Amino acid sequence: MTDIKRKRIETPARDVRRKLFNDPSVGKEDVARRQSIAPRKPPVPSRASLGPLATRTNLVAKPPPRPSDLHKLPIKSRPANKPAERQNAPPRPLSRSVVPKPRASFSRPVRPGVTAPPPKKSISDHPQFIELKEQLFQVNEQLKNSEEKCANLEARIVERDSTVADLERTAVGLRDTIAARDTTVSHQAKLLQEGLHARKLLHNTIQELKGNIRVFARVRGPDALEGSPFSFPDELDGKSLQISGPPTANYMGTEASKSFAFTFDKVFAPGATQPEVFEDISQLVQSALDGYRVCVFAYGQTGSGKTYTMEGPPGCSNENGGVIPRAVHQIVTEAKCMDDQGWAFTLEATFVEIYKEEIRDLLAEGGTYDRRPGVSASGATTFESSAPKHEIKHGPDGTTITNVTTAEVTDTEGVFRLLRTAARNRQTAATNSNERSSRSHSVFTLRIHGSNRNSQQQTKGVLNLIDLAGSERLNASGAVGDRLKETQNINKSLSTLGDVIYALGAKKSHIPYRNSKLTYLLQNCLGGDSKTLMFVNLSPAESHLSETLCSLRFAAKVNACEIGTAKRKVS
DSSP: OOOOOOOOOHHHHHHHHHHHOOTTSOTTTTHHHHOOOOOOOOOOOOHHHHHHGSSSSOOOOOOOOOOGGGSSSGGGOOOOOOHHHHOOOOOOOOOOOOOOOOOOOOOOOOOOOOOOOOOOOOOOOOOOHHHHHHHHHHHHHHHHHHHHHHHHHHHHHHHHHHHOOOOOOOOHHHHHHHHHHHHHHOOOOOOOOHHHHHHHHHHHHHHHHHOOEEEEEOOOOOTTTOOEEEEOOOOTTTTEEEEEEEEEEOSSOOOOEEEEEEOSSSSOOOTTTTTHHTTTHHHHHHHHTEEEEEEEEEEETSSSSSHHHOSSSTTOSSSSOOOOOOHHHHHHHHHGGGGGGGGEEEEEEEEOOOOESSSEEEESOOOOOOOOEEEEEEEEEEEOSSSSOOEEEEETTTEEETTTOEEOSSHHHHHHHHHHHHHHHHHOOOOOSTTTTEEEEEEEEEEEEETTTTTOOEEEEEEEEEEEEOBOOHHHHTTTTTTHHHHHHHHHHHHHHHHHHHHHTOOOOOGGGGGGGGHTTHHHHHHHHHHHEEEEHHHHHHHGGGHHHHHHHHHHHHTTTTTOOOOOOOO
């Protein structure tokens, strides 16, 4: 293909600018004027001036007629209504394609003595721009991280909302379950109260029909040097025990040991705890709150654990307390529970001892029972004490003792204070049989007065808890002087108690209550309308085997004694 050189079209404006720019006679003051001359639009060349270049693509096409001027054109010049695909089709290429050569770049010559302007700096190279760009990048990164955190938090919120909804549904279910269980518990509690009431009635009915003195046997735990001759064949019911005697030689010369078996209402082995012992007499103690007269006394030889059973060890607490503190605690608790049923109770306690056939107030403060020499009206020498006299009186309301201190009981701690005061005043001494032997019989009496504000019903119950002095042989105790007199009085009162029990068992017309202050004080408990229980405390030592057998035989006689039907004191 033959190259066609483009003919440069000279125009008057271009010619003038070229002449002015290349003319050295033009001064600097004309440079601005020459540069300010705006280029003019070249005129449209005619076909005659272009010659053979007229058919090329550089011809300026006429603008198409406006839609508003179409009606002015002749019919042949109007555009035909071609289909849409023909109108949108690309234009046809020329029959002769001419590729124009790129125009050469002409650098403007620098006039001598004129300094070229410095190249313009790009804004992207500015330090502040770079710094702002870095800050923008960091902000974008922080924004991106914040958006990610927000997305994670939103996801966690959605998850927690779902969890909260599940927990709320679970809580609603649990509330319904708790409400149902509360209803069941209240119903069961009502049934339990009814069952306890029925059990109480049955227990009282059985005791009233039986009419016997109940006997519980308790074996003290052996010391390190003591062997125990006891065995308990009936461990399931716990009502029998067996004791093996020392080996003896028969008429043929062979040695054999004789065994003795006893059966009581309850037998406690050496491992029995204080709560287990009290649990079996709790219903009997409850009878005192219902208006019955109740008597519980501990019998046995010295050192067999009577004081431990009734009071507990010295300085005891609620955990190892004996029958007295536990019984009072139960009565105080039950009295508060019966307040909802309209009952109000007052509890009054007295604590006395019978020492050498003399009644002494263990709760008296500052009084002394030591006898001092004096002179009577006739001039004879007498021995009198500064403490007031105490007398036993039996009446419709029960047995009372005059001139004794009465303490109101409201809680268990008050009972422990009374026990500590009584322990300081009670007569104790050391003997060959026991290093801390009680030398007197102690009697704790709790009077219970109840009134119902709804039914106007009133009850009067009495709870007697008695710790008898221990029986001991004179030759074994080694007592002399005052200890000898104490031992003689103790054995005499216990012997009188045995005579009373024998007379009651034989149903004799005369019962020797007045032969001893102890039996006279227990007259309503042994032969009246009260519920009576005896603890027979036993020593596991083999050296005390003969005294143990005596205690067991006496307990068997007491258990067979019928004292009559107990009656409730209600008005």
